[in-house]
Amino acid sequence: MSNESFIGHQIKEITAELPASARLVAISKYHPASSIEEAYAAGQRVFGESHVQELIGKEACLPKDIEWHFIGHLQTNKVKYIAPFISLIHAVDTIKLLREINKQAEKNNRVIDCLIQLHIAQEETKFGFTYEDCRELLSSNEWKELKHINLRGLMCMASNTDDMNQVQQEFHEMHAFFEEMQQMVINDAPQFNELSMGMSHDYPIAVKEGSTLVRVGSKIFGNRIY
Numbered sequence: 017m018s019n020e021s022f023i024g025h026q027i028k029e030i031t032a033e034l035p036a037s038a039r040l041v042a043i044s045k046y047h048p049a050s051s052i053e054e055a056y057a058a059g060q061r062v063f064g065e066s067h068v069q070e071l072i073g074k075e076a077c078l079p080k081d082i083e084w085h086f087i088g089h090l091q092t093n094k095v096k097y098i099a100p101f102i103s104l105i106h107a108v109d110t111i112k113l114l115r116e117i118n119k120q121a122e123k124n125n126r127v128i129d130c131l132i133q134l135h136i137a138q139e140e141t142k143f144g145f146t147y148e149d150c151r152e153l154l155s156s157n158e159w160k161e162l163k164h165i166n167l168r169g170l171m172c173m174a175s176n177t178d179d180m181n182q183v184q185q186e187f188h189e190m191h192a193f194f195e196e197m198q199q200m201v202i203n204d205a206p207q208f209n210e211l212s213m214g215m216s217h218d219y220p221i222a223v224k225e226g227s228t229l230v231r232v233g234s235k236i237f238g239n240r241i242y
């Protein structure tokens with residue numbers, strides 16, 4: 017292997033172009049631990065996975081200073097497997113899941129960072145809260161009693177479309193909504209300052225619209241083999 021692998025090159029190039037306000041989450045799902053090691057060698061420390069079994073296998077064999085993010089739909093009965101080590105859960109889509117994360121975090125003597133997932137895309141199949149339901153959740157008192165979760169912000173996926181004007185508009189609305197929620201929760205969640213949006217094909221737009229965490233997979237690791 018040459019000193020500068022394709023993966024390492026991509027990590028360095030993407031990172032160099034990001035503004036200081038945005039961090040790269042390298043999405044390594046379906047890619048082997050050896051690919052993660054190549055990215056690690058190029059300096060990447062934040063990785064995102066979307067399947068619990070795959071994540072715990074990788075966490076066990078890779079360096080301990082990796083910051084693992086969970087980005088996929090998380091079933092409540094699987095929270096316990098990742099609660100000991102997970103750094104940030106991006107896709108909290110029910111209050112039930114938030115309660116379970118709180119419970120498992122407490123068992124592990126931890127406070128776990130979480131983002132609320134919004135469903136803003138046109139597709140019907142995606143998980144997440146509507147703007148209205150998220151506003152209702154965050155204006156309620158229930159989440160404030162969960163002392164072992166740290167609400168850090170919001171996450172979304174744009175519509176799966178080639179219409180980049182539409183994608184930009186969706187990210188723009190999302191950012192406005194994020195600022196509204198930030199104002200609303202600031203006293204109870206002073207660290208509510210992360211907006212996770214943007215993937216391989218649309219992250220430059222997301223960054224322009226205020227993303228603080230971009231989730232880039234195939235642009236770094238190539239196509240996934242399922």
Ligand SMILES: *Cc1c(COP(=O)(O)O)cnc(C)c1O
Nearest residue numbers: 043066087215216231232233234
């Ligand atoms: C797979 C995935 C990504 C990365 O997608 P790419 O198009 O490969 O960059 C980002 N976010 C979520 C939620 C994903 O499931």
